[in-house]
Amino acid sequence: MNPLSVVARTVCNLFAWFLAVFGIYVIVHGHLTPGGGFQGGAVVATFMAFLLVAHGGRKMQSWVRKELFTLMECIGLTVFISAGLLGMSNTFFFNFLAKAGGLFGSTVPLGPNPGALNTSGTIALMNLSVGLEVVGGLSMILLYMFSGVHPEEPFGREETGHDR
């Protein structure tokens, strides 16, 4: 995939960061607002797709590495399964962090309330880990699919940048 024109790249440079910030917001506030790890992770992966389409794959591969995304996916899944296993003294996926006082351990008042970030125990932790996993997984799918496109074939040469 070749880079797009300078107009498309400038617009991408401006607005892709809002996309990334919004995706991270959806992940971090997954236990308070609609959305969560899967949705926010997909939004952040869309940020990666923006960069890939606008700047071309060669530049993208010089910025990020597949090993980083592999690591993100593995860490996300491991944290998720360990958070499920650590509550095993009660049941699998028992919410052992909720109302315990420490990390994500605050209690919430009953009834409608504005909500606080440090609540809901393993739910917030699992949101973060699933978000990490989805970002890594979808970005890795994008990068692998790019590396499957062979630039030496005529199909890959049809659309070229306007300013080169």
Place this chain on the structure above:
Amino acid sequence: MKARILFLVSILVVGGLLWSGLQAVHPFGEPNAAPMDDYFIANAQSEAAANNVVTSIVFDYRGFDTLGEGAVLFTAVISVAALFRKRGQH
């Protein structure tokens, strides 16, 4: 002509079956099995300390289901990596 008649008859039969099935659907907003919904709504804040009841169901009450979703995504990534690997790599 024969095919068209057959087509019309099959549309009428399938449409009639779907319509008669729609008559038995409970009205919108009135679930059939309300006690479980009421339990989640009443106890999500006190049990899981979660304001967002949907997230408390997805990640706490039915966390096993979300584990399966994560496994599905992991499998998809592995399949794409296996499909798009470079030639000559084994």
